[in-house]
Amino acid sequence: MTILIDNRSGAPIYEQIFTQIRDQIFAGTLPEDTALPSIRTLAKDLRISVITTKRAYEELENAGFIYTLPGKGSFVAARNEALLREEHLRQLEEHLQELRRLARLCGISREELWTLYDTWEDDL
Numbered sequence: 001m002t003i004l005i006d007n008r009s010g011a012p013i014y015e016q017i018f019t020q021i022r023d024q025i026f027a028g029t030l031p032e033d034t035a036l037p038s039i040r041t042l043a044k045d046l047r048i049s050v051i052t053t054k055r056a057y058e059e060l061e062n063a064g065f066i067y068t069l070p071g072k073g074s075f076v077a078a079r080n081e082a083l084l085r086e087e088h089l090r091q092l093e094e095h096l097q098e099l100r101r102l103a104r105l106c107g108i109s110r111e112e113l114w115t116l117y118d119t120w121e122d123d124l
Contacts, residue, residue, distance in 0.1 A: 013048055017056035025065050025076055036074045
């Protein structure tokens with residue numbers, strides 16, 4: 001598991017950890033039941049506070065991405081297909097917002113955008 005902390009980012013460190021672990025779970029890099037590093041180990045490796053790491057793990061557990069077994073550690077939870085679909089929809093919405101922004105910059109109308117989309121429809 002690879003986690004990179006960007007101290008220049010405006011995002012809190014716990015959120016960066018949450019996002020990177022979540023993304024690795026969605027990508028399949030962290031399969032179901034994979035053991036995560038202990039809170040203390042991850043904090044030491046990243047040179048951050050145990051409290052920060054604990055918060056990231058709590059957020060991941062509350063969101064259903066991991067589960068914790070007392071005395072054993074934290075593990076990747078089974079893939080929740082509804083959660084996965086929701087994440088994909090969120091990503092799609094972000095891409096559509098970017099598409100909309102670029103279309104406006106280029107002066108492309110909605111109709112022209114749909115025509116462009118229709119040329120790709122056969123590839124779906």
